[in-house]
Amino acid sequence: MGKDILNVAVVGAGYWGQNLVRSFATAKRCNLKYVCDLDEKLLAVQKKRFPFIKTSTDFEEILGYSEVDAVVIATEVGSHFRIGQESLEAGKHTYIEKPLASKASDGKVLVELAKEKGLKLMVGHLLEYHPAVRFLKETIDKGRLGQPYYMYTQRVNLGIVRQDENAWWSLAPHDISIVCYLFGSEPVSVAAHGQCYLQRDIEDVVFATIKFTDGKMANIHCSWLDPHKIRKMTIVGSESMVTFDDMEATEKIRVYDKTVAIKQDITTSYAEVISLRFGDIVIPKVPGGEPLALECRHFIDCVLDDKPVRSDGIDGLRVLRVLEAGQKSLKSNGEPISPEDF
């Protein structure tokens, strides 16, 4: 974009927004100029942490400043579309926290608007920037698992219980984005079961199965009503299997040299012989780095150096379509629904 430093404004300084404020305030090649929130008390907290920022309760005022190159939106999901649309209309590169919007049709408008205006649109699919997930992606792409067959993820904890969205919309965007990123294939159906125990019509726990064009399959278990804090995934391939446990401090990834092979045995009249292989379990060294810092740096670099964004609007739209298909399936007793319908 012909500049060395990106001038950024963050809109929404709540539970997650305050992390984005810290990250953009301390990032290289970035000047965090403004922080905006409706809550004056939250703004005072941020001003105390980072005295150089200016604060405002009016995001439209911030959009009017020509010095602001990019806007980072960390408000509640229901306002992502309106603020995102106004930000793009005002000519600002725009980063929106996950999920991109509350419906796929709105996500599509944002993607088209960014394209029309020649602006970067990024969605906060944080885990696509996790060094361990990058390692898994390389492992799969280099064929070390053989043919990837299926994977399952668990994102469960006690809390945070949301009132404006269910556990599927709150927790699953991360898993859907990782599953699609790692498999690199298009989801064709989503079948989801869930139950509402704490609040009317808001699912606390969801089990969803996503099928892909090429026969791969993923199961996502998400819940805010669980005694354990688990952030784990398992990927099973034709040659080996791998687990990623984000709760482990250092040994996050384990590669299991285990597989099942089916051979034809001519000595037993061409019978099929199933053999199990139990090989080594390897704990590879994975590069470090805070995912949020890496994610924010990626956004800054993509805007300044005009590079493609990994978790771009199209990625965000794909996740939204899976979310909507899953939501419809939840209300249709687990019927498989195509994301293409949205």
Ligand SMILES: NC(=O)c1ccc[n+]([C@@H]2O[C@H](COP(=O)([O-])OP(=O)(O)OC[C@H]3O[C@@H](n4cnc5c(N)ncnc54)[C@H](O)[C@@H]3O)[C@@H](O)[C@H]2O)c1
């Ligand atoms: N990437 C992650 O791991 C992660 C984790 C948690 C939340 N999130 C996402 O971050 C977003 C925010 O979630 P949260 O938990 O921080 O919510 P929150 O309710 O704690 O914070 C939202 C903030 O936005 C402010 N706000 C709302 N409308 C505004 C407006 N028009 N102008 C200025 N400020 C406004 C509110 O006052 C509030 O302080 C959501 O999209 C959520 O899904 C991401």
